[in-house]
Amino acid sequence: MTATDHAVELTHVAARAAGDKLAHQIVAFDVSDQLAITDVFVIASAPSDRQVKAVVDEVQAKLREAGAKPLRREGERQGRWVLLDYGEIVVHVQHEEEREFYALERLWRDCPLIELPVDVDGGAR
Template identity: 80%
Template sequence: MTATDRAVELVTAAARAASDKLATDILAFDVSDQLAITDAFVIASGGSDRQVKAIVDEVEDKLREIGAKPVRREGERDGRWVLIDYGEIVVHVQHEEERQFYALERLWRDCPTIDLPADVTAGPAGA
C-alpha cells in the first residue's frame, strides 16, 4: 500500500507552507505500510519556539485553503514539538534541538520518502 494521491497533495502543501516560513530539514515519509492510522509524515524544523509556531500557523492556513482540517493538535503550548494530525497525514514541526534528540527520520528510515518539489527542498531563495 502507498500513500493516497490526496495524502501526497497534503504533504506537498504542508511542506511548501513550512518552507515559506523558512523551516529547515523538511522531509516526508510514506508510512502507510507501517501504520494503519495515517499515510504520511511530514517533518520540519524551526530555530526557535516562535518560528515553530509560525510554521504551524502557516501549515494550518495553507491546508485549510485546500479543504483539510486538523483532527488533533498537540504540543502547541510549548512550541518545541507540535504535531498536527490531519488523518491522512501527520505534520511534525520540531525545534531543532528536539529534532536532533528524537531523530524521527532515523525511526522511520525504513519507510520510503516522498519526493518534495525542488522549491521546498532548496530552502529560501534557492539557497
C-alpha cells in the same frame, strides 16, 4: 500499500507552507505500510519556539485553504514540538534541539521518502 494521491497533495501543501516560513530539513515519509492510522509523516524543524509557531500557523492556514481540517493538535502551547494530525498526514514541526534528540528520521528510515516539489527547500540552513 502506498500513500494516496490526496495524502501526497496535502503533503506538498504542508511542505511548501513550512518552507515559506523558513523551516529547515523538510522531509516526508510514506508510512502507510507501517501504520494503519496515517499515510504520511511530514517533519520540519525551526531554530526557535517562535519560528516553530510561525511554521505551524502557516501549515494550518494552507491546509485549511486546501480543505483539510486537523483531527488533533498537540504541543502548541510549548512550541517545541507541534504535531498536527490531519488523518491522512501527520505534520511534525520541531525545534531543532527536539529534532536532533528524538531523531524521527532514524525511526522511519525504512519507509520510502516522498519526493517534495522542487520549490521546497528541504536542506539544512
